[in-house]
Structures are given as structure tokens and as C-alpha cells.
Amino acid sequence: MPLHGIDFTSAPTKRKGITIASGTLDGDVLSLTGMELLHDFDAFERWLRRPGPWLGAFDLPFSFPREVIEHLGWPTEWPALIRAVAASSRAELRTAFKAFCDA
8 A cells, every 4th residue: 555644834835845755565664656745735635636545644733833832931731722822812813923923
């Protein structure tokens, strides 16, 4: 079965696309068979519709960078962080992120 590792760490652009490493596993030997760089969501959606079966491992951004969390004084534990973000208005979040970027 084909294996794919998908690095989806940001919105895809020409500068930083979605990187996909493909390979196969034969016993305990993993062989890289290809690399792809997708520059937009349409290309990624087309890629996801490829015939299977195949197995994908996705590196997705589930949180904020630690530096941002610490700078803003937010909790570092996931449940408390989510509660803090959910309790903030959109305007408050924009102001906080702008302050971080301007620092």
C-alpha cells in the first residue's frame, strides 16, 4: 500500500506549498518513491481524490507557536488554552496577535 507523509503547516503558497513525501514499506524497509509540492488548495483536493487504498500521515498545525502563547501569557495546557481563546473576542485576538507581531 502506498504511504504518504503530508506536511500541511501553513496555507499553501508558491513560496511554501504542501509537501508530500511518498513511499512504500516492504517488511521493515521504507523506500521513498517521490516528492510533490502543491501550491494551492485545489491541487491538494485533487491529490486527496486519488484512487486508494493508500495511507496518509498528516502534519497539521493544531495550535499556536509556543512563542506566541508565552508572549501573550496564555495557558500552555491545551484545555486551558482553548478556553482562553474561546473566551476572547475576534477583536481581542486581532489586537493580541498584532501586538505580538509588532513586538
